[in-house]
Amino acid sequence: MKNSMRSSTGRRRVPAAVALGAVLALTATACGDDGSGSGGSGGAEGSGKGKITFWDNNGGVRTDIWKEVIADFEKANPDIDVEYVGIASTEYQSKVDTAIQGGGLPDVGGVGAAMLAGFAAQNALEPLDDRLAGSPLNGKLNEDMVESLKAAGGGDGTLYSVPTSANNGVLYYRTDLFEQAGLKEPSTWDAFYEAAEKLTDAGANEFGYTIRGGAGSIAQALDAMYGQSGITSFWNADGKQTTVNDPKNVEALEKYAALYKKVTPAADLNNDFTKMVAQWDSGTIGMLNHNLGSFQDHVKAFGEDRFRGIPQPVGPGGKRVQVSNPVDGLGVFKNSKNKEAAWKFIEFAVSHEENSKFNESAGQVPANLEAAEDAWISESEPTKLAAQALTDGSTTIVQLPYYLPDWNTISKADNEPNFQKVLLGKMSAKEFLDTVAEQLNEAQAEWDEQKG
Numbered sequence: 001m002k003n004s005m006r007s008s009t010g011r012r013r014v015p016a017a018v019a020l021g022a023v024l025a026l027t028a029t030a031c032g033d034d035g036s037g038s039g040g041s042g043g044a045e046g047s048g049k050g051k052i053t054f055w056d057n058n059g060g061v062r063t064d065i066w067k068e069v070i071a072d073f074e075k076a077n078p079d080i081d082v083e084y085v086g087i088a089s090t091e092y093q094s095k096v097d098t099a100i101q102g103g104g105l106p107d108v109g110g111v112g113a114a115m116l117a118g119f120a121a122q123n124a125l126e127p128l129d130d131r132l133a134g135s136p137l138n139g140k141l142n143e144d145m146v147e148s149l150k151a152a153g154g155g156d157g158t159l160y161s162v163p164t165s166a167n168n169g170v171l172y173y174r175t176d177l178f179e180q181a182g183l184k185e186p187s188t189w190d191a192f193y194e195a196a197e198k199l200t201d202a203g204a205n206e207f208g209y210t211i212r213g214g215a216g217s218i219a220q221a222l223d224a225m226y227g228q229s230g231i232t233s234f235w236n237a238d239g240k241q242t243t244v245n246d247p248k249n250v251e252a253l254e255k256y257a258a259l260y261k262k263v264t265p266a267a268d269l270n271n272d273f274t275k276m277v278a279q280w281d282s283g284t285i286g287m288l289n290h291n292l293g294s295f296q297d298h299v300k301a302f303g304e305d306r307f308r309g310i311p312q313p314v315g316p317g318g319k320r321v322q323v324s325n326p327v328d329g330l331g332v333f334k335n336s337k338n339k340e341a342a343w344k345f346i347e348f349a350v351s352h353e354e355n356s357k358f359n360e361s362a363g364q365v366p367a368n369l370e371a372a373e374d375a376w377i378s379e380s381e382p383t384k385l386a387a388q389a390l391t392d393g394s395t396t397i398v399q400l401p402y403y404l405p406d407w408n409t410i411s412k413a414d415n416e417p418n419f420q421k422v423l424l425g426k427m428s429a430k431e432f433l434d435t436v437a438e439q440l441n442e443a444q445a446e447w448d449e450q451k452g
Contacts, residue, residue, distance in 0.1 A: 043126070046338030049079040052345060055096075057110025057328075059086025061274070061293070065361040073348045080341050090215045090272060093118070093408055100124045108342040111161040111331035113152035113402045114411075119331070120153045121405045125160040126332040131343050132159060137350055137368075142166070145367045148327045152402035161329035162346050163367035165359050167291040168325050168386040169223050170309040172298060177286050186287060189228050189313045193255075199286035200263040208263040208286045210279055211256075215272035217419050218411045218436075220289055221253060222323045222400070223312065228252035230315045232396045234323075240448070242440045245433035253422070253429040260423040269420055291325060295363035295382050309382030311389035320395045326402060329367075406443040414439065 056066050063086045070082045085106065087095055093115045099105045100122050111119060119125050132138055145163035153160045173186055173195070181199055186192040196208030212220045222244075226232075229248035236243060243249065260268060271279065273290060280288040281301035288294075289312075298307050314320040330349060332342045348354060356371035363380060365387055366372045378384050389395045401407050415436055421427035 042335045042337070043333075043339065044337050045340050046336070048338070048340035048344060050338060050341065051081045051083060052107040052336070052338050052341045053083040053085060054345065055092075055106045055109035056084065056086045057092040057112065057115075058089045060088060062086075062362060065358055069349055069354050069358060072354060073345055076348065077344060080344065082345060093412075096124075097122075105333040105335050107336035107338055108330060108332055108345055110328065112328040113149055113161075113326035115408050116149065116152045116161055116329075116331075117154050117403050117405045118408060120158075120160050124334055125153075126334045126336070126339060127158050127160060128162060128332065128343075129159045132162065135347055137162070137347055140352075140369050141350070142365075142367050142369060142372065145327045145329075148324075149329055152326070154403060154405075161331040162350055163327050163329045164350055164355060165328045165362060165364040165367060166325070167293060167328070167364050168389070169220075169289065169291055169312050169322055170295075170382050170386060171312055172280070172288045172290065172294075172307055172309045172382075174286050174302070174307050176306045185308075185310065187310060187313055189315055192287070192313050195286060196259060196263040204284075205265075206284045207265055209259055210271070210276050210285050210288050211260055211264045211268045211423070212273065212276050212289070213260065213269040213271055213420055213423050214275065215412070215416065217416055219323065221256065221419060222411075223289070224256040225249045225252045226321050226323055226398050227312050228255070228315055230317075230319055230321055232321055232398060234398050234400060235444070240441065240444060242437050242444070244440060245430070245437040250430045250433055253433060257422050257429060269423060292363045292365070292383055292386055295380060296361065309385070311385055311395065314394075320389065321398060322395055323398045324400050324402075326400075327367075328364075401440070401444070404440075404443045404447055406439070410436065410439045410443065 054066075054070070056062055063084075066086070067084060070084055074080065074082060092110070096105070096109070096115070096119060100119070105124065111125065141163060145166055146159065149161045149163055150157050150159050171186060171192070177199055178185070178195065181195075183195045183198060184191055186195050199208035200206060226249065229246065229252045231243050231246055231248060234243060235241065265279065265285070267279065268276070273294070276288065277290060277294045277297055279285065281297055283301070292309070295309060298309070312320060312322050330346045332339050332346070336342050349358070350368055352368050352370040355366045355368035356374045356376070359366040359371065360374075360376045360380075363383060365383060377387070415432070418427055418432050418435060422429055422432045
């Protein structure tokens, strides 16, 4: 990738080898790293015993369940101690990148599809194909999830992360509020917009919808855009130009962004997912777009009979289009001095019982095939409906380019402030999407050049 500056977009271009990463720079001693700062140097198989450090890429949200898994692991492996470090999802990539460059990586950590290419480009991750081939997990993991992580790792088919979970976009709505207003289920975009307006009484602090304007806003906006436009591919036929700024997507974003402050709280401008979910759970908002991961939060807030979680609305003609949600997983960092123990931890965490326990808590679809057959899946309606939508032919998934080392920065740090300008009416939807498209087209061209 060229080390150049994009004056037209204001985006700093960095080499793929320094692609945009994440997670906490702890001491080399604590993390089993030699502290050299070289992403691919050092490392050893180790004794398979002793201490390893684990970085959770969704700290706080998943801390309790990971501590349960770790306690189970240490009981089953009394000669291995796991140090848990929880890092907020919004901080993870930048902190891992800092650690790759400066030393202090952990032995094992969360490595989801969205950030995988950037870490792999810096030679920071251990290839796991041979380990998985010789593992009891071989043949017991969802093959689509495995292939998704292979594709996200940079295009050469190497597995750098073992899948733990798949997520899916969900439209949560308050069944009690809909019933009181005489509204039908928001299973179409027309019904969604009608409900958002009808459920809003700003003077009474009641709103039809909460829109994500803070960290993570771009993914939600893309889902709404492609869902309404019905465009089913992220790239045009030549594979070189993105469809992000197609006129149909521009029109869809204009309509979606216009919801802000009209049928949503003003505070939405700065809401990341935790603030957005907490706000919805406070009880005065009709609808929320999030993923399966917040289901248990809503159960605690409302019980199971005052809300539903359904697949994203369908567009005209009854077609549902959604953008892909990244598969989450666990990877071994190449500088680990105890890769054998780190791998033992991954094997244990993705085993039937532990993967089921983790995903029941998280409200996500397990990667372990036996875990995916457990009873709680059918008892959790949003998870069951999301799984059906992905397998019954009703949904087309627009695959996002997680393989681009620049993807996470383009879709987050580079453009989240601009999306806020769109919500505030300070930037047009077209200008915003043209900027994103220019960056994506350049990143794809550089990617093609590298492969060529």
